[in-house]
Amino acid sequence: MEEQVEVVSKAFVEHYYSLFDNDRSSLSSLYHPTSMLTFEGQKIVGVDEISAKLRDLPFDKCQHHISTVDSQPSSSAGIVVFVSGSLQLPEEEHHLRFSQMFHLVPSPAGSFFVQNDIFRLNYG
Amino acid sequence: MEEQVEVVSKAFVEHYYSLFDNDRSSLSSLYHPTSMLTFEGQKIVGVDEISAKLRDLPFDKCQHHISTVDSQPSSSAGIVVFVSGSLQLPEEEHHLRFSQMFHLVPSPAGSFFVQNDIFRLNYG
16 A cells, blocks of 8 residues: 555656646646645636646746655545655746645546645745 | 635644644644654654654754645545744754645544644755
8 A cells, every 4th residue: 555655646746747847738637626726825726727727827838856755645545745846947047946735536537636736836 | 614624724733833842742632543744754654653753853942933824625524734834943043944734634523633744844
């Protein structure tokens, strides 16, 4: 169980940030109608609204560098994932440090979707 | 519901860090035998082991300053809470920035306990 949690969360993190950096509109496949995103304090509910928020971020390309991935099994067969890393935006010299947590929940199809997503930039 | 989640998570955060800073041994009241803590990558399971870890941290007094608290209802009537802030240790000039997430789960007694807890210092 413990090992499966690690494997799923690492694969999820790799997939999520790869889509974010290379094919952001495909992130919608990871959310459901009940999903929630809190982005720098702004609350957004539902796959459509979350997809619109991510699509309309004020930059086209970015690159995430992952520093740490921690995960635990949650109740109800889910997984909580905590990520820290940095975000490189085009034409910005400095990386922005961020932390993000996900609560992954099993979907009827046998995979996982993002039920909870909270993102914060870390100000130094 | 949304409002209750905010109220519970803010009260929890205030209570948790107040105990941490003033009466650290009482933090054990917030964990159960199934609780999990990942502290700077180290995995600890169960209220006894978590209490021992927190008790044996290499400083007696500290002070947390909270910058942001984000919360969402999770599946199964729980609450996910994401905290950012800084930690002042005795005889340290600088604050240490940290991020921490909690998954609070309803207890049979009608309150909440910490099922998942992940803590990371933010390195700049």
